[in-house]
Amino acid sequence: MSTSETAQVSTREEIVENTFCQTSWRFRLLITLLLFYQLVPGWGCNLLESFFPIVVEDRGWSKTLIGLLFSTYAVARLLSYSIFPHSITNWGTSISFGVFGLIAQISQLTFGFLIYIPNNGWFVFCCFLIRFMETIGLCISHIYSYNLLMELYPRHRSSLASLSVFISTLGFALAPPFGSIIYAASGYEFPFFTSSLMFLVVILYCWFESPSYLSDRCETFEDRPTYIGLLKNPGITLLFISNLYAAIMGTFVAANYAAYLHDYYKESQYKIGGYCMVYPTCVLPASLIVTYLINKLKPIYPTVIGLISLLLSMLLVGPTQALGFPSSLTVSLIGCAFLGIGFGMCMIPALEIQTRLAVVVSGYPDNVDTRSLLQQLLRIAFGVGNMTGLIFGGLLNDYFGFQNASPLLSLIGWPFLFALVGWSACMYKLL
Secondary structure: OOHHHHHHHHHHHHHHHHHOOOOOHHHHHHHHHHHHHHHHHHHHHHOOOOOHHHHHHOOOOOHHHHHHHHHHHHHHHHHHHHHOOOOOOOOOHHHHHHHHHHHHHHHHHHHHHHHHOOOHHHHHHHHHHHHHHHHHHHHHHHHHHHHHHHHHOHHHHHHHHHHHHHHHHHHHHHHHHHHHHHHHHHOOHHHHHHHHHHHHHHHHHHHHHOOOOOOOOOOOHHHOOOHHHHHOOHHHHHHHHHHHHHHHHHHHHHHHHHHHHHHHOOOOHHHHHHHOOHHHHHHHHHHHHHHHHOOOOOOHHHHHHHHHHHHHHHHHOOOOHHHOOOOOHHHHHHHHHHHHHHHHHHHHHHHHHHHHHHHHHOOOOOOHHHHHHHHHHHHHHHHHHHHHHHHHHHHHHHHHOHHHHHHHHHHHHHHHHHHHHHHHHHOOOOO
16 A cells, blocks of 8 residues: 555545544444345345235236336346446435435335236336336445445555455345244235334444444546456456356256256155255355455465356366266255355455456555456346346256256356456466
C-alpha cells in the first residue's frame, strides 16, 4: 500500500472513530449485522423453493410458469449487477443501502399477501412484478452493504470480501429449510413476514448507525474502473471464465441430478432429497476453510485445485464408463462431493487474485469502487453461468443423456485449466 493510500485509510478510520470507537459494542454489532446481510442474494433466491410451487400448483400454475417466475430472479439479478457498475450514488453508501433495502423487504412482505388476489391473471402478473422489484432491491442493497463493510473496516478488506462470499453461499443453503419449517408451522404468509422483519431490523440499525457519507471513491469518473477496463487484464478475464464455467457445472448438476437418480438408479424421493444435498453441503466447509486460509497461502493454489476438482467431478458424477469408472451410486456421490469442494475452493480466492491484479497490474486504486466492481463481476459470472447451465446443460442432457453430457462439460473445461496453470506460472510472484 502506497503512502497516499495509507493516508486515505487513516483518514477514513478517523471518520469512523468520530462516530464510534472501533472496539465498542456498537461497531462490532454493526459489522456483524452487515455480514449477516450478506445472506440476502442466496436467501432471496431460494426462500420460495420449498413451498411456493406446492401452493401455486393448486391455483393452476404449470411447471413452466413456475420455472419462469424463478428465472425472473436470475434475470433481475444479472441486470442489477450489470446496470449499476458504480454502486456509490450521491446519496452516500448508507442512505442508498437503506433505501434499496427497504424496497426489497417491503416487496418481499407484499409478495406474501398476493395469494389473496382472487383473479388468477392479476395474481400471476403481480407475482412477477413484485418478485422483480424485490430482486432489484435485494441485489443493489447487497452491493451497498458490501461497500459499507469495505469502508468501515478498510484494513481488513481481503478477509471481509472472502467472508462475504462465504456467507452469500450460506444463504442458498439455509433459506429452503427456513421457508419449509415456517410454512409448515404457521402458513404461507409467515415465511415472508418473518424473513422481512428479520432483515428490516438489520437494515434500520445499520442505516442509522453508519456514518451518513463515508467513501474512498475515485475523485473523477475517468479514474473509476469499468468492466471493460478490468477485463482487459488477461488474468481477470481468465478467472472470470473459470467462475462462469464453475457456475455452469454446478447448475447443470443441481438441475438434472435428481431426475438422473430417479430414472437410472430408481431411488425413492426421500433418498434422492438426501443425495442431492451432498453437493451444496460440501460447498460450505470448503468455502469456510479457504476463507480462513486466504491470507496464509498463495490464493492461486486453492483456485487451481478447485478447478481440477470440478473437472474430475464431471467425470465421476455420471460416472463416465468410457474411462473405466464403475456405474456405481457411490462413485456418483463422490463426484458430487468433488463438485462441492471444487466450487467452494474456486470462487473465494478468485476474488482476491482479481483484486491484486486490478491494483498491482492494471493500476486501479484499492478502494470501494474497485472491490465493488470486482464482486459484481464475480456475480455476473455466476448469473450468466446459472442461465447457461440451465439452457446449454439441459440441451446436452436431452440429446446425450446425463452420463454422456457430464464428461462433455469436463472436456470443455480442461483448456481453461491448462491456460490458468500456464498463466499462474508466469505471474507466480504476484499470486
